[in-house]
Amino acid sequence: MADIVLSAVDKIFGSDRVVSNVDLTVENGEFFSLLGPSGCGKTTTLRMIAGLETPTSGDVTIRGQRMNDVPINKRPTNLVFQKMALFPHLDVFENVAFGLRLKRLPGAEIKRKVGDILDVVSLTGFEKRAVSQLSGGQQQRVAIARALVNEPAVLLLDEPLGALDLKLQLHLQRELRRIQKATGTTFIYVTHNQAEALSMSDRLAVMNGGKIEQIGTPAEMYLRPATSFVASFIGRTNLIEARIDNVTSGAAHLSHEGLPLSVPAEELGAGETVMLSLRPERIEIRAPGAEGIDATVTEAEFMGSTVLYRMKTASDRTLIVQTLADRAPLRDGESARIGWAPDAAVQIRQTSVAEDIE
């Protein structure tokens, strides 16, 4: 059963269309991420689901019920804010118990539920602490507990790990995944960190400029990106524009740097120009004289298990190549034979290109 359905949702602030025609379905119990660069409308989308913003047009449906006119305090969602927003005048216990007290549950039950959820987020024994006395990671877990204890149909998280250092981020990513599995709650997780979204999500949506570019599993998004933006935002890629030479039995054949490539051709004809994404790890460094082309290393980045090269071809084009670091890396200025299998690239639609943030 679908927990959340957004259909044709728009949000306009003044004259800015911040969220544009968003369609989205999140299934029950799913860990779903909204991934995109800063300012692409992720928070606004999440706030419309929570009820902190009203869509300019379109519908938000939660568990089959249209939510547009349901106020925030009547929605079966809870939000973990980007800035945590723990109540500074209440201790950890009272922060977590806030929603339960509003439901007028008996004291003993509140105590039990708060105790249980603090156990889930590994904060047993911190009940009487002031929130100002907690570390960033602990505060984040209190914020998650404060939302989760209300057993929301959907937990909404807005870049909850953004402010933490890398090690803590990785630890809490695993914790969050464990909590999500243990409680079976549907999570909608907003992040601008593609590695985080890939490793945690069952499915994710990539947003760009208020629009959704693609929705799919992490593997689908990486292996079969639909647009140039998705291909360049998730991982790295070589974007290639080429003309189709000929089409045979459902495959379009073309070449790049003189090396053949082919993609499935449902609606393609010879002479058309297409855009392809060729992942750096699909380009091989081959033995001298093997089939392929020669290219010169302009930059080598040793990354531990792999090496990332920027290489220049004879026609002065740059390719990014990633290989296992199973031998001494090539140095700047060295040249090598490179090549790829004909099915190494996927066809994509041209949208914008994500800036290389690394």
Add this chain to the structure above:
Amino acid sequence: MSGATATPLAAPLAAPGRVLPRWVRLALLIGPGFFLIVLPFFGAMVMLGTYSLNLRDANGMGMGLSLWMDFASDGFNWSVLWNSVRIAGISTILSVALAYPVAAALLRVRSRAFLAFAYIALFSPLLMSMVSRAYGWLLLLSDNGFVNQTLGLLFGIDPIRLVFNETGVIIAIVHVVLPYAVLPILNTMTQVPPVYREAALDLGASGWTVFRRVTLPLTLPGVIVAAEIIFALSASAFVTPSLLGGGRVLTLSQLVYENIGMIEWGMAAVQAIVLLVTALAVLFVLERVNRATHAARES
């Protein structure tokens, strides 16, 4: 390291001769305010103390606590002190209760023009001289003044006594102290990020519950500062209770004035000290409440 080889960054530290010593700089900053506020205050306290203990033996009663005994044994003094405390207390509660929604509204105003208008309206009481303001209230509130005439026209009722009693005094005090109540509350409100309100709503709270359980506790420090200022101002008010009370509402500050007029410096000093200590005691209690709410936040 010698001064000549010092890097530009280290230069200010390496050339202490060019700047005045730290304590001199501090003294220059604090000095003028200190001489204007602290010295006269302590000077006055010493003078009041010597007069109240009759150290000059101006009336031949002998030095000592006799004036204090006189004050304490006269029930009239206590009832006037109670008047002062009651009027100040009621004015404080009313001012803060009126100021809080005003501050909350000002926080939400977007239009700059309207905000400017609101501030002028808010501070208008302070632009008038105390005496003309009090007479203005007398005209408004008297038996055949504007308020009673309007009420009479609308409801056909007899005039309500609004002057020469406590009601009039309190109305006029609240009028003038209101801006002092709005400012600290508004200041605290601007420091509470809206995200707390959103978080409480998200957890299921109604608007009223958000106010009671989040907004009010977080803005309480501003409310307490406002109450402290208002209580101090209204407990020592003199012109307003004299004119609007018409001699029928006696406060301790009026007794002090009368005694000075009758050259009873000693008794005036005792009463002034009692008034000051009472105000300080109330401030102390309020400050304790303030600390307690802060402590709850940090412990």
